[in-house]
Amino acid sequence: MKAALITFPGSNRERDMRLALTKVNGGKPPVDVWHGDSVLPEGIDLIVLPGGFSYGDYLRCGAMAAHSPIMREVKKRAEAGVRVLAVCNGFQIACEAGLLPGTLMTNASLKFICKDVNLRVETTASEFTKKYRKGQTIRVPVAHHDGNYTLGADDVKRLEDNDQIAFRYADPLGTVSPETNLNGSVGNIAGIYNAKKTVLGLMPHPEDATDPVCGGLDGMGLFESIAESLS
Template identity: 60%
Template sequence: MKAAVIVFPGSNCDRDVQVTLRQVSGVEPVMVWHKESSFENVDLIVLPGGFSYGDYLRSGAMAAKSNVMREIASRASAGVPVLGICNGFQVLTETGLLPGVLMRNADLKFVCRDVHLKVESSQSLFTSAYETGQVVRIPVAHHDGNYFAGDEELDRLEDRGQIAFRYVDAVGEMEGSANPNGSARNIAGVYNETKTVLGLMPHPERLADPQLGGTDGEGLFKSLLESLS
């Protein structure tokens, strides 16, 4: 599995994703600077976390206008899988590759802690290494992770199976304190209609090695490896 990691001014998790992809796949990812208008053919494109362009205007808004995003949008429409983590998720919503928006956290504070997620379905190339309904522990670190969409859009996401992960407590219940940012219906990650584009606020790359204190995030990258190799 050959992957490309897109690097924006202000990215701070690009190296973390690079290391995780290398460890899981055994192949060195291509690091692509945001000014590039093209890059080599790859099996997966990853938009990492961070604070692209300092989060000026809105988180992800300026990155969405970068040269490289036109190429990514073209490849996504052709079926190349795209993964957006945290700020990458924000960029994907700003480009329209994913529905909804990421707003300021409900308590107006930056949140940085481990959360629990429920895997809504194992039937995707991003989640095949998990079980449907499995609860995993993954870190979050964001100020603008409050996922919002209108009720009709949220109903469509539910009906089409486009909700990938939800915030839950350790036993899988969607109780209030499990939601770190106020996201609608406890949504932590969503797919596009074909489930080839995934955006999620938690950072699976930060818990994908025993030396980091756990491996629950590794399953996402192993799923991609199994699906794309």
């Protein structure tokens, strides 16, 4: 697998993401790409947009980063079928760039949320989640102020009908309810795919659940799924 890791001014999870990708890729690290670059290396299998506060989250989160020079190439490669993993601020950027539907608004509590949360795996019919079980509950961290996923009711139904919902916020037993919706996201949605399931965006941080010393290994299934699919 040949991965490219995009870094923006204000990214702060790129090192964590690099460690996770390197771990599942036989010690081979991703190629580092700066937001001001205009091209990606040839042969890239996976593009990763990491978490952080790109451009200081001015205007809307991800709005400025979506117009970085490198994003023109990211969108071009994504349209050609290259896989894209967009986490937290990366998810915001992907939505702003039109790679995924919807937008991420301020948390319903109006507060920054930093804690471990439970996610229910909604589908395993994906190169990103095939190592999990459908309905499995995993526990990973979140750290965001603007994670309230917002989309119209008709579009949400379209996501459901097309099996494009990847994860929902849930309790440890996998029950989805208003009480487990930590940020106000429509339908408790924590992560979604594009129509072809080649782009995955999610607010939680699976890269920070890939080492027992740091709290758990529940995020490894995602990275192992990607590595197995693209190797």
